[in-house]
Amino acid sequence: MNITLMKKRLRRLYDTLYKTFGPQGWWPADTRFEVIVGAILTQNTAWSNVEKAIRGLKAAKLLTPSAMYRVSEKKLAAAIRPSGYYNIKAARLKSFLGFLFTDYGGSLSRMFCRDMPALRRELLNVKGLGKETVDSILLYAGARPIFVVDAYTRRILSRHKLISEDADYDTTQRLFMDHLPHDNAMFGEYHALLVRLAKDICKNKNPRCGVCPVKKL
């Protein structure tokens, strides 16, 4: 498909989603640190479970970098239990905090001063942070214009024949970033709207739906 047509189709998809669903108000969090924690906790997990875990962290007064850095991994795991995979996720939160305190003295402001390509490389080196988690952090906590790709994004795009069925993360990300203006607000809205589309149609249980995430056609 030529570049101009692809630009038009991606833009039209966005406009249609926006007109249908309106702004999604992502990321739902009070602070940048809460965005980062949520990004780790939501790995392969329903957001409703993440909300419970975030409430647990707030109740235990652990939702700040310094508090979470000091608490034991065991206590941290107990606080995030409802999010599932709690032992692994506690280790992942700890590995991020180790990085934050070792390289940036525990300061998110200092961390986000780093230019995007360098920070992205550094975050990808943190054990437990993969591409989707890192890009979510950069986009929604750091307000950097980078497109977040997830399972929904790939499923929807491939069923609309905009990418092949086996397109990988980087290919899918490049499709958006090569054909749309690098606007972090729009990128954030676009990703949220794709998730909304997948969930909404799923909820309607339309058996003929081509993008339903539950019915893996």
Add this chain to the structure above:
DNA sequence: GACCAGGCACATC
């Protein structure tokens, strides 16, 4: 009771 959810690291071939 089965299936799914806003992944990731690691083992094995």
Add this chain to the structure above:
DNA sequence: GATGTGCATGGT
């Protein structure tokens, strides 16, 4: 480099 597996809770 591709493919398989463990990690775990809560909603439908």
